[in-house]
Amino acid sequence: MNEIRAIEASQMKSEVDKFKVGDTVKVHFKIVEGKTERIQIYEGLVIAMKNSRVGKTFIVRKNSYGVGVERVFPIHSPRIAKVEVVRPGKVRRAKLYYIRDKIGKGAKIKELIVSRKAQQKAAAKAASAVASTTAAATADVEASP
Numbered sequence: 001m002n003e004i005r006a007i008e009a010s011q012m013k014s015e016v017d018k019f020k021v022g023d024t025v026k027v028h029f030k031i032v033e034g035k036t037e038r039i040q041i042y043e044g045l046v047i048a049m050k051n052s053r054v055g056k057t058f059i060v061r062k063n064s065y066g067v068g069v070e071r072v073f074p075i076h077s078p079r080i081a082k083v084e085v086v087r088p089g090k091v092r093r094a095k096l097y098y099i100r101d102k103i104g105k106g107a108k109i110k111e112l113i114v115s116r117k118a119q120q121k122a123a124a125k126a127a128s129a130v131a132s133t134t135a136a137a138t139a140d141v142e143a144s145p
Contacts, residue, residue: 008054012076019058021046021096022089022109027060027073028081039081042071045089045109047096061099063107068100088112 019025027042044062047070051057056075061068073080089109099107 011054016075017083017085019046019083019085020088021049021094022091022112023085024087024089024109025060026084026086028084029073030079030081043086044069044071045096045099047099048094088114 023046024044025046028039029042031038031040042060042062044060046058047061048059049056050059054076057072058075059070059072061070063069088111090112091109096109099109
């Protein structure tokens with residue numbers, strides 16, 4: 001059982017992009033065509049997140065020429081370069097499957113507006129976390145012979 005966990009841990013990304021259901025995102029996806037490799041951007045609404053650990057996936061929905069298109073992306077896939085949040089959404093559901101039936105304005109999600117104080121708190125918290133990890137890393141380097 002521990003061997004399976006070790007294999008899963010080796011395949012997981014160390015840093016996962018922070019986004020949630022309801023956010024509009026741009027997924028930078030690597031596509032291999034013969035010998036060349038390029039990055040294609042897929043922009044849409046995150047309507048669901050499923051599973052956990054290595055098998056964690058998210059579904060992105062977009063309208064392409066009037067037709068709804070959904071695509072499932074594994075979070076820990078080496079083919080995903082990054083996930084960029086374009087617009088945070090304000091939702092009260094874990095799964096937004098009801099968006100499939102909506103048309104036009106009804107398919108829109110409200111934007112999550114964050115106050116400046118909350119943004120400053122989050123930035124300060126992130127800065128302190130970075131400072132503590134760098135301090136711990138320098139302590140480890142100094143402690144090693």
